[in-house]
Amino acid sequence: MVAFLSSEVSEAPIRDQRVLDALLQVPRHEFVPVEVRDQSYNNSPLPIPENQTISQPYIVALMTQLLELKGSEKVLEIGTGSGYQAAVLGELADEVYTVEIVPALLETAKKKLEELKERGTLHYKKIVAVTADGSKGYPPGAPYDAIIVTAAPRRVPVELLNQLKPGGRLVIPVGDLFQELQRIRKKEDGSRIEEVIVPVRFVKLRGEGESGKGQ
Ligand code: SAH
Numbered sequence: 773m774v775a776f777l778s779s780e781v782s783e784a785p786i787r788d789q790r791v792l793d794a795l796l797q798v799p800r801h802e803f804v805p806v807e808v809r810d811q812s813y814n815n816s817p818l819p820i821p822e823n824q825t826i827s828q829p830y831i832v833a834l835m836t837q838l839l840e841l842k843g844s845e846k847v848l849e850i851g852t853g854s855g856y857q858a859a860v861l862g863e864l865a866d867e868v869y870t871v872e873i874v875p876a877l878l879e880t881a882k883k884k885l886e887e888l889k890e891r892g893t894l895h896y897k898k899i900v901a902v903t904a905d906g907s908k909g910y911p912p913g914a915p916y917d918a919i920i921v922t923a924a925p926r927r928v929p930v931e932l933l934n935q936l937k938p939g940g941r942l943v944i945p946v947g948d949l950f951q952e953l954q955r956i957r958k959k960e961d962g963s964r965i966e967e968v969i970v971p972v973r974f975v976k977l978r979g980e981g982e983s984g985k986g987q
Contacts, residue, residue, distance in 0.1 A: 777833050784970065786833045790841070794863040795833055799893060800826075802884060803856035820854045822874050824975055827922065831953075831972065832857055835920055838943045838955045838969065841865045845917035848935070850906030850977070855881030857922055859888065862896025869913040870899065871906040873978055878903045907979030909935040916940060923977040924951045933958065945974040 777786040777795065786792055801812035804826060808818045817825045827835075836857075839847065841864040849858055852872035858881065861868045872878040882901040888894040904910060907929060909919070914935035921932070924945040932942055933956065942956040953969040 777830060784834055786830070786837055788837045788840075790843075790864055791833055791837045791860075794836070794860050795829060797863055797894075798856065798859045799888070800829065800856060802888060802893075803854040803859070803881075820877070821880075822877055824853050824874075824877065826854045826856050827974070832860060834969070835922075835943045835953070836860055836864065838953075839918040839920060839941050841918065846913065848906075848910055848913060848916045848919045849922065850909070850919070850932075851922035851975075852878055852881045852901055853922065855885050855901070857920070858899055858901065859885060859894055859896070861920070862894060862899050865918070866897055867913075868896065868899045869910055869916070870901045871904040871910050872901070873903070873905050875903045905979035907977055908932075911935065919943070921945065921977065922974065924948075924972075924974040925977040928954070928956065933964070938962065945972045948976075 801809050804812050804818045815828050815830050817828045820826050845865040846867040847861050847865045849870040852858055852870040858868055858870040885899055908931040915937040916935055917937055917940050919932055919942045921944040924947060926948050928946055936942055936958045938958055938960045940958050945951045945953050951972050953972045955967045957965040
């Protein structure tokens with residue numbers, strides 16, 4: 773798996789050793805449905821229940837690398853899905869909040885995260901997994917050092933920017949049919965630096981904040 777993550781064929785190779793280690797540490801097969809388990813270590817997205825998808829490992833690694841986690845951060849993930857990305861974040865940050873709009877997905881993911889922690893496979897300090905509409909962020913845990921969104925809104929919800937600490941990073945796919953992965957860094961003075969990273973294809977972000985005002 774590390775071969776394709778660090779390979780030069782991609783425009784943005786994964787060079788953050790902590791991210792590479794976390795991807796090796798977290799057993800992706802535990803988070804995918806039994807029917808596709810044999811494909812767990814291919815670099816491809818896989819279906820999870822409720823018509824959702826778990827991103828390909830390269831995109832998980834790239835988005836995680838863009839968050840620039842050193843270990844002391846509080847991170848918010850919007851779109852828990854299978855819980856795989858949350859597990860990766862848990863190995864790399866201090867506190868993870870992850871919100872999922874579909875209760876059944878959240879329950880399965882939460883159980884899996886707990887089970888793997890009990891087994892000693894995962895070592896996270898704190899993962900708070902809740903059913904909620906994350907299209908306007910998750911105020912109870914705010915402000916965050918980093919926010920990762922794993923479903924695409926048409927525009928960046930302004931609430932997410934408001935819930936970032938100064939110096940914080942937001943990594944988010946934006947768009948409709950055509951989507952691009954963006955990283956938005958909130959500077960200490962409150963101004964923002966926006967970078968467009970790569971074209972991506974994510975499921976749509978649902979919920980009330982999605983079609984509202986944006987940046
Ligand atoms: N990060 C996940 C994959 C996410 S797929 C993983 O590692 O498996 C996108 C997820 O976002 C889906 O589970 C979908 O139900 C969820 N989602 C969509 N809109 C949402 C919203 N407004 N708030 C929270 N979750 C949402």
